[in-house]
Amino acid sequence: MIYKNGRDVLPPSLLKELQKYMPGELVYIPKPSEKRASWGEVSGTRKLLAERNQEIYRFYKDGWSISELERKYHLSGESIRKIIVKTR
Template sequence: MKYVKADDVFPEDLLKEIQKYIHGELVYIPKPKGARKRWGECSGIRKYLNQRNNDIRESFRKGYTIDQLCDKYCLSFDSVKKIVYSNK
């Protein structure tokens, strides 16, 4: 995250109003609720993990044991069990 100079962004009236509350400090202004992305959406990891979990469920339906899936995906027994028995 880079810093943006308030003089360059805010209209003068708004900047003066903000300075009544805080001046010379750093202020974080968050994105609006609807504009925030969920964890992993930018990097693609969310999509990757959803696909991996679907592959694990499909393999389990085809007859692979949880132990075999643990070895194949390098996950713990509890992690694979949680994925396999989730309601997705």
């Protein structure tokens, strides 16, 4: 991080106001907050998992047992059940 002198970058009135509160101190000024992407949106993982979960639900509706789905997707029975309940 590069430090800049307040005299070089701030209007004089703002500099005076800051000096009232923090004379001679270092101040970090963060960037304006930007909306961050949700988990998995950028990489596509969220979409892939949603598609996988839909597929698991379709197989379950077509008569596959929980144990068959466990073996196919390498997930626990509890995880399969949660996916099925959530996807209904």
